Amino acid sequence: MFELDFRNIIVLVSLAIHAALLVVLFRYGRKTAGGKAYTIAILAIAGWIMPMALYRSNLFGEALLWARLLYAMASLTSTSFLFFTLIFPDNKRVPIWLQIFFIFENFLIILLCFHPTLMISGLQFVPGHETRILWGSLYFIYANHISLLFLAGFIVLYLKRRKADALVKSQINYILGGYFVAANLAMTTNLILPWLGYFELNWLGQFFSTLIAVLTTYAILKRQLLYIRLIATEGFILILNFLLVVQLIFSKSYQNFLVNLLVLAAVAAISVLLVKSVNKEIQRREELTKANLRLQELDKQKTEFLDIASHQLRTPLSALIGLLSMQCDGDFEGLEKTEIKQQQKNMLTSAERLKNIVHDLMEAMEVELGAKLKPVPTDIAKLIEDTINTLQPNYERKKLFLKYTPPDSPLPQINADPSFLTHVFMNLIDNACNYTEAGGATIELYQEKNQVVFQIIDTGIGITAKEKENLFGKFVRAKRAMLVRPDGSGLGLFIVKKIVEAHGGKIILTSDGENKGSAFKVYLPAKL
Amino acid sequence: MDFQKAKIMLVEDDPIIIDMYRLKFKLAELNLIVSPSAKETIKTVTENKPDLILLDLQLEDNISGFDILREIKARSETKNIPVYILSNKRERGNREEGIRLGAVDFLAKTDIKPEDLIKIVRDKLENI
Numbered sequence: 001m002f003e004l005d006f007r008n009i010i011v012l013v014s015l016a017i018h019a020a021l022l023v024v025l026f027r028y029g030r031k032t033a034g035g036k037a038y039t040i041a042i043l044a045i046a047g048w049i050m051p052m053a054l055y056r057s058n059l060f061g062e063a064l065l066w067a068r069l070l071y072a073m074a075s076l077t078s079t080s081f082l083f084f085t086l087i088f089p090d091n092k093r094v095p096i097w098l099q100i101f102f103i104f105e106n107f108l109i110i111l112l113c114f115h116p117t118l119m120i121s122g123l124q125f126v127p128g129h130e131t132r133i134l135w136g137s138l139y140f141i142y143a144n145h146i147s148l149l150f151l152a153g154f155i156v157l158y159l160k161r162r163k164a165d166a167l168v169k170s171q172i173n174y175i176l177g178g179y180f181v182a183a184n185l186a187m188t189t190n191l192i193l194p195w196l197g198y199f200e201l202n203w204l205g206q207f208f209s210t211l212i213a214v215l216t217t218y219a220i221l222k223r224q225l226l227y228i229r230l231i232a233t234e235g236f237i238l239i240l241n242f243l244l245v246v247q248l249i250f251s252k253s254y255q256n257f258l259v260n261l262l263v264l265a266a267v268a269a270i271s272v273l274l275v276k277s278v279n280k281e282i283q284r285r286e287e288l289t290k291a292n293l294r295l296q297e298l299d300k301q302k303t304e305f306l307d308i309a310s311h312q313l314r315t316p317l318s319a320l321i322g323l324l325s326m327q328c329d330g331d332f333e334g335l336e337k338t339e340i341k342q343q344q345k346n347m348l349t350s351a352e353r354l355k356n357i358v359h360d361l362m363e364a365m366e367v368e369l370g371a372k373l374k375p376v377p378t379d380i381a382k383l384i385e386d387t388i389n390t391l392q393p394n395y396e397r398k399k400l401f402l403k404y405t406p407p408d409s410p411l412p413q414i415n416a417d418p419s420f421l422t423h424v425f426m427n428l429i430d431n432a433c434n435y436t437e438a439g440g441a442t443i444e445l446y447q448e449k450n451q452v453v454f455q456i457i458d459t460g461i462g463i464t465a466k467e468k469e470n471l472f473g474k475f476v477r478a479k480r481a482m483l484v485r486p487d488g489s490g491l492g493l494f495i496v497k498k499i500v501e502a503h504g505g506k507i508i509l510t511s512d513g514e515n516k517g518s519a520f521k522v523y524l525p526a527k528l
Numbered sequence: 529m530d531f532q533k534a535k536i537m538l539v540e541d542d543p544i545i546i547d548m549y550r551l552k553f554k555l556a557e558l559n560l561i562v563s564p565s566a567k568e569t570i571k572t573v574t575e576n577k578p579d580l581i582l583l584d585l586q587l588e589d590n591i592s593g594f595d596i597l598r599e600i601k602a603r604s605e606t607k608n609i610p611v612y613i614l615s616n617k618r619e620r621g622n623r624e625e626g627i628r629l630g631a632v633d634f635l636a637k638t639d640i641k642p643e644d645l646i647k648i649v650r651d652k653l654e655n656i
Contacts (some may be wrong), residue, residue: 124584311618319545331552479541
């Protein structure tokens with residue numbers, strides 16, 4: 001028979017608490033790999049508590065079987081703890097070979113637990129005392145397995161604690177502290193003392209682990225404390241409804257029954273509404289938190305952008321102010337004409353750079369802040385031909401060629417915002433002209449699978465592998481490009497890339513290096 | 529100190545700013561050595577042993593003016609060279625960081641006119 005002595009009651013209460021924790025964890029801790037691993041660790045502990053009560057009661061006269069199960073489950077608590085420490089808090093995957101190793105190792109330990117003699121050879125019932133287990137010759141392997149795995153878990157957690165940020169550190173403190181105390185106490189009462197032949201306390205480990213499980217669960221779900229209100233509401237409602245059902249069952253008369261039924265129905269309906277509304281509020285709060293984080297991120301980006309932008313604006317400004325003040329001071333008097341002309345050109349270039357930066361900044365802000373594209377079915381060939389016609393004179397002025405090969409057959413239309421897309425082609429075709437001294441540029445337009453490809457290859461200054469790294473970034477300019485075009489804003493390619501990406505396309509840059517020309521390819525999805 | 533013999537080094541990568549200071553220092557009859565590449569700066573410093581360094585903060589991607597300043601102050605043969613930060617990177621903390629690392633002062637490029645810069649440089653050279 002199942003024995004309900006004081007010790008078993010404690011064991012059963014422990015089991016109930018673990019079950020409740022599991023429900024909470026299952027609902028709220030499942031979102032991360034670490035939460036899942038912890039749920040499994042608690043499940044293993046629950047699975048270790050249950051056989052203790054069965055073993056102590058000698059249920060169905062199978063105490064020996066329950067003892068074997070008890071120790072098999074205890075083995076799982078250490079393995080699941082180690083796995084949890086490997087996964088938490090960065091949610092890293094445990095390498096598959098390690099998984100296989102531990103599953104295999106655990107399998108062997110479980111086999112050992114169920115071997116007729118090697119680990120547990122029999123039981124000795126002593127009236128008025130806890131049942132004694134007779135150990136086999138390999139019990140020490142089992143004991144080592146448990147203690148080493150826990151030790152490994154403690155070390156892993158300790159190492160992770162050193163690298164963790166403040167919040168995670170406090171979580172690890174709870175978990176490490178809790179597990180350390182619980183596992184060591186439980187190992188003492190349930191592993192070492194029984195080894196020495198003292199069995200009177202071997203039910204206490206289950207009790208210790210419960211105290212700790214509550215603490216650690218709290219620590220893990222700390223971030224989601226919002227849910228506590230929901231849990232409390234649900235718990236309260238559950239109890240209320242349960243009491244009303246009891247009242248209904250024990251109704252004294254038919255009339256009484258009807259009244260109770262009505263009350264129950266009303267309360268149940270209100271309960272549903274209440275849970276829903278709390279749920280909704282929590283959802284709303286979560287959304288608010290998310291939106292707030294997003295805003296903070298945007299704000300950070302904006303500040304960063306402004307910092308760089310103001311620096312970029314100041315550079316041409318300081319040249320302008322410096323040169324103008326020199327002129328006012330009469331520094332230019334008596335200079336050679338070529339020198340004066342050079343400095344005047346520098347002023348003009350600085351002013352133009354200022355203008356370009358302001359213009360491109362506006363453009364970049366618009367793209368950055370997610371300007372609403374107004375896509376319409378667009379004939380890309382026409383768009384490019386128009387752009388070429390606009391820029392042709394620039395090429396002619398520098399005596400460069402601009403060769404355009406129209407597609408063999410009409411291209412499919414693309415869904416695009418023509419004004420933004422024109423900016424892309426304008427920028428790329430103009431760049432090819434700016435950064436080429438001799439030769440020229442070749443433009444091709446063709447279809448590749450479901451995409452329309454625009455390609456421009458020039459014979460210009462080229463781009464080295466190092467310059468390529470960050471060329472599509474904000475305010476990034478290759479050094480040699482700066483010499484060729486000191487008035488550039490460093491935003492052109494950044495904007496181009498953003499626009500292309502906003503159209504669901506991509507841009508690829510290739511170059512064989514310095515003075516070997518560059519090639520830009522823009523892929524845009526065709527309208528199907 | 530004999531201004532004619534003094535060597536001033538400008539660490540700057542903007543061609544127009546370089547051109548402006550080149551002219552201004554020539555007019556002020558001061559020798560200006562320009563190091564447009566952050567990577568080469570330390571080499572140029574040890575080779576030329578300038579008497580004063582004007583250092584921009586925003587240089588090539590991976591090397592900031594602070595890195596160069598740290599390096600200059602760490603080497604025994606260069607640590608006594610006075611370094612002025614001449615930059616437009618005026619974010620909060622940059623001035624303090626520069627002075628903490630051993631710069632004489634932080635000069636904002638937009639605020640210091642070329643004439644003022646010459647005055648500051650001359651004053652400093654006189655006191656060496």
